[in-house]
Each structure stands twice: as C-alpha cells, then as structure tokens.
Amino acid sequence: MARREKYKFPKPTIERLSYYFRALEDLSKRGIDTVSSDALGTKLNIKSSQIRRDLSYFGDFGKRGMGYDVKFLLKELRYILGLDREWPTIVIGAGNFGTAMAHYSGFKKRGFDVKAMFDIDKDKVGSKENKVPTLHMNDLDKFIKENKIEIAMICVPETAAQEVTDQLIKNGVNGILNFAPIALKHDKEIRCLSVDLTTKLEAIAYYMSYSKDKLWKIFS
Amino acid sequence: MARREKYKFPKPTIERLSYYFRALEDLSKRGIDTVSSDALGTKLNIKSSQIRRDLSYFGDFGKRGMGYDVKFLLKELRYILGLDREWPTIVIGAGNFGTAMAHYSGFKKRGFDVKAMFDIDKDKVGSKENKVPTLHMNDLDKFIKENKIEIAMICVPETAAQEVTDQLIKNGVNGILNFAPIALKHDKEIRCLSVDLTTKLEAIAYYMSYSKDKLWKIFS
DNA sequence: TAGATTGTTAATCGATTAACAATC
DNA sequence: TAGATTGTTAATCGATTAACAATC
Numbered sequence: 001m002a003r004r005e006k007y008k009f010p011k012p013t014i015e016r017l018s019y020y021f022r023a024l025e026d027l028s029k030r031g032i033d034t035v036s037s038d039a040l041g042t043k044l045n046i047k048s049s050q051i052r053r054d055l056s057y058f059g060d061f062g063k064r065g066m067g068y069d070v071k072f073l074l075k076e077l078r079y080i081l082g083l084d085r086e087w088p089t090i091v092i093g094a095g096n097f098g099t100a101m102a103h104y105s106g107f108k109k110r111g112f113d114v115k116a117m118f119d120i121d122k123d124k125v126g127s128k129e130n131k132v133p134t135l136h137m138n139d140l141d142k143f144i145k146e147n148k149i150e151i152a153m154i155c156v157p158e159t160a161a162q163e164v165t166d167q168l169i170k171n172g173v174n175g176i177l178n179f180a181p182i183a184l185k186h187d188k189e190i191r192c193l194s195v196d197l198t199t200k201l202e203a204i205a206y207y208m209s210y211s212k213d214k215l216w217k218i219f220s
Numbered sequence: 221m222a223r224r225e226k227y228k229f230p231k232p233t234i235e236r237l238s239y240y241f242r243a244l245e246d247l248s249k250r251g252i253d254t255v256s257s258d259a260l261g262t263k264l265n266i267k268s269s270q271i272r273r274d275l276s277y278f279g280d281f282g283k284r285g286m287g288y289d290v291k292f293l294l295k296e297l298r299y300i301l302g303l304d305r306e307w308p309t310i311v312i313g314a315g316n317f318g319t320a321m322a323h324y325s326g327f328k329k330r331g332f333d334v335k336a337m338f339d340i341d342k343d344k345v346g347s348k349e350n351k352v353p354t355l356h357m358n359d360l361d362k363f364i365k366e367n368k369i370e371i372a373m374i375c376v377p378e379t380a381a382q383e384v385t386d387q388l389i390k391n392g393v394n395g396i397l398n399f400a401p402i403a404l405k406h407d408k409e410i411r412c413l414s415v416d417l418t419t420k421l422e423a424i425a426y427y428m429s430y431s432k433d434k435l436w437k438i439f440s
Numbered sequence: 441t442a443g444a445t446t447g448t449t450a451a452t453c454g455a456t457t458a459a460c461a462a463t464c
Numbered sequence: 465t466a467g468a469t470t471g472t473t474a475a476t477c478g479a480t481t482a483a484c485a486a487t488c
Contacts, residue, residue, distance in 0.1 A: 008437045018419040064446040065488040082429025096320035106418045175424040191427040198326045199238040204395040207411040209302025217228045284470040285464040
C-alpha cells in the first residue's frame with residue numbers, strides 16, 4: 001500500500017513508534033540489518049500484530065517473507081517522529097528536577113537541545129557549575145525569540161505552572177512538557193503533555209495495598 | 221449500592237482517582253465541604269459521568285441532589301489508594317535525576333518516605349550535602365531488610381536497570397517505579413511501572429512536526 | 441516450489457459517554 | 465413539592481488481536 005495520508009490511528013501508536021525506534025537503534029548498533037515483527041515484539045513485549053498494524057498506518061515498510069530492513073525502518077520512523085532535526089528547548093525552573101532534566105543526555109541524543117534554564121531565584125541565575133546556563137525569568141521572552149525556542153519543560157512548583165504556561169504560549173512556544181501536578185489550561189493549538197510522577201507512585205501504592213480487605217480488581 | 225467487591229474496572233480509573241484525590245485536597249484546604257461531580261469535572265477537565273462511574277466501582281459516596289462530602293470522599297480515596305500509611309522507599313542511582321527524585325517533597329507528602337539513595341560510585345557515597353543519605357550498592361540488601369523497604373525508584377542508566385531490578389526483587393521489594401528507558405522483565409507478582417521521559421518529548425515532536433507533508437491524523 | 445512473514449480484515453475486547461430513573 | 469444530582473444502564477466509541485490471503 002502506498003503511504004497513507006489523512007488516515008487516523010489510535011493515540012497509543014505514537015508512543016509505541018518511539019519504542020520501535022529505540023529497539024531498532026539497538027539492533028542496528030549490534031549489526032543486525034533485518035528484523036521480523038515477531039522478533040521485535042518479543043524484544044518489546046508487544047504483540048507482532050500490534051506492531052504491523054501500527055506501522056501500516058504510515059506505510060508499507062516490510063517485505064513479506066523477509067521482515068523489515070532495520071536501517072530503512074529507522075530512517076522512516078525518524079522522519080515520522082520528527083527526530084530528523086534539532087528542537088531548541090528550554091527548562092523553566094532550575095531546582096533539583098529542572099537541573100536534572102536540563103542535563104539528561106538522553107534528550108540531547110534525540111535532538112532536544114536544552115539551551116538554558118530559567119528561574120526567578122537570583123541565587124540560581126548565572127551558576128557556572130552546570131553546563132546549561134541558568135537565566136532569570138525576566139530574560140525569558142527575549143531568549144525565546146532570539147533562540148527560536150519551540151519546546152519547554154515546566155519544572156516549577158504547581159502554583160507557578162499556569163502563569164509560566166501562559167507566558168510561554170504568548171511567546172510562541174508550542175510544545176510543552178509539564179511536570180507540575182496540575183491540569184494546565186491552554187489553547188488547543190499547542191502541544192501540551194503532562195507527566196505526573198506522584199500519580200505513578202500512587203498507582204503502585206494502590207496495587208500494593210490491594211489485599212483481602214480490598215478486593216477490587218482491574219480489567220485484564 | 222453497598223461497596224462492591226471483586227468488581228472489575230478500567231485501568232485508567234486508578235490514575236483518575238489520584239487526580240480526584242488531589243482536587244479534593246485543594247477544595248478541602250479552601251474550606252469547601254461539598255462538591256458535585258459536575259464541579260469536580262470542570263476543575264479537572266473530566267466528564268462528570270466519568271467521575272461518577274469511576275467512583276461507583278468502589279462504593280456509593282455521594283448524596284443525590286447534594287453531591288459529595290469532600291472530607292468523606294477524601295478519606296475513602298485515601299484508603300482505596302493506600303495513602304493512609306507510610307511507604308518506605310529508596311532510590312537507586314544518585315545522579316542528577318535520582319537526587320531530584322529523592323528530594324522531591326511531593327512524594328514525602330503522600331507517604332512515600334525516601335530513606336536512602338544507592339550508587340556504585342564511591343565518590344557519591346556518604347555525601348552530606350543532601351538530606352537523604354547516599355549509600356553504596358554493596359549495602360543495598362542489608363538496608364532493604366533492616367528498613368522494610370517496599371518501593372524503589374530506578375534512576376540508573378539503561379544498561380544497569382535490569383540487573384538492579386533483579387536484585388531488588390530478590391530482596392522482596394515489590395513496587396518499582398522505573399525511569400530507565402527499557403522494558404524491564406520481571407515476575408508478574410510485583411508492581412512495576414515505567415516512565416519514559418524521552419518518549420514523551422518524542423510524542424510532542426511528532427505532533428509539532430505534523431504538517432502539510434505529513435498528514436497522518438490520530439483518533440479523536 | 442515451500443516456508444516465512446507481511447499487510448489487512450473482521451471479531452473481540454475495553455473504555456467512555458449520554459441519558460435517565462432514583463432519590464436526596 | 466420542585467430542583468438538583470446521584471448511580472447505573474445501554475449505546476457508542478476506540479484499541480487490540482487472531483486469523484489469513486497476499487506475496488516475497
């Protein structure tokens with residue numbers, strides 16, 4: 001089938017494409033140049049039919065009887081995921097967490113280039129101990145424009161998150177990864193994804209405290 | 221309806237219960253003692269019927285015509301989520317990210333009490349600059365037993381994550397929150413949840429690079 | 441050709457939602 | 465009582481999966 005356009009696919013598909021991409025990178029590094037959906041599925045704990053279905057939303061990448069060419073599929077997924085370019089990124093909030101995010105090498109490797117951290121605390125501004133510079137929030141608007149920032153990670157306390165979001169959007173940042181535990185209100189045209197770490201731990205606590213006294217079950 | 225037992229519910233429900241809990245805490249703090257599913261839904265961007273359905277899996281908490289008693293529902297959700305106790309927790313990997321996790325006050329507030337960080341790097345061990353002590357991996361087994369550790373956060377590089385997981389499970393830790401970008405293999409009886417931060421940024425990149433040349437759409 | 445593995449379909453499974461009787 | 469809002473049902477919507485014809 002020719003590459004499909006305007007075709008809809010399930011939301012979880014994009015996340016799985018990321019997993020496929022990473023697994024293929026690993027295979028490529030190990031000198032493997034062909035892989036079947038079955039082998040890839042075993043590696044990732046994902047059903048082979050799921051993998052074939054996910055890929056088929058975007059094109060015909062395999063060869064019947066042969067599987068997928070690792071390097072070719074990598075190139076295609078890189079294009080689909082938008083990883084064939086650099087994404088100028090900033091981090092708002094230079095606390096423990098923001099600093100960790102700014103220096104995480106996994107982001108850089110994928111083209112997410114953190115240009116600076118921002119904070120309202122003057123003591124944090126200008127710090128030389130980190131590779132990524134820390135600037136004052138007063139300089140945010142100017143910096144975004146001059147460096148054509150497209151993506152921001154919000155690592156500020158809950159109380160400041162909405163205000164920061166508004167400021168980012170006003171300055172044309174339209175990709176936001178939010179770590180503050182709050183549902184941000186925003187214009188539909190921007191891409192905002194929230195990661196709520198406390199909620200994850202709470203889910204674990206739920207499952208662990210599940211006992212004879214609490215017999216609720218979850219589906220499947 | 222009396223509290224239902226052995227009733228199954230959708231997987232996303234638990235995560236939403238966390239959001240309800242947090243929103244109710246906020247209402248309680250502001251002195252509001254009754255809330256309708258509609259008001260709660262507006263606050264959280266969740267449909268009121270979804271909220272009522274989620275809650276109904278666990279019991280009858282509301283009063284028709286009146287809504288929900290905030291304090292009562294908080295107490296019930298605290299019990300359901302297992303937040304009515306302390307969870308002795310450790311962090312494996314004392315890098316930027318692990319240190320940030322160990323010191324995040326939001327976890328402590330919910331009963332996730334981080335007792336120590338562990339690392340193989342002797343330079344990091346014994347550091348006094350942090351409130352949470354850093355110990356050497358050699359002391360892990362003993363520490364887990366002596367402190368009855370139940371939950372661990374894995375903040376080590378991808379290459380070490382599986383080995384660490386095996387060691388944790390062998391020592392009886394059965395709640396794991398994994399931040400290494402790898403699908404951990406483990407016994408079905410433990411509760412393991414992975415958070416893949418790179419994948420989240422990649423999803424944003426996908427949506428942002430969506431353009432005239434790339435007309436794939438997602439459902440809804 | 442025979443064997444392998446794709447791409448696609450149709451069936452199944454799971455989750456959300458609107459609607460409304462019940463009832464405070 | 466009249467109005468409000470729950471708890472629950474049934475319908476709809478979305479996602480996964482097994483199965484298999486197509487084809488390398």
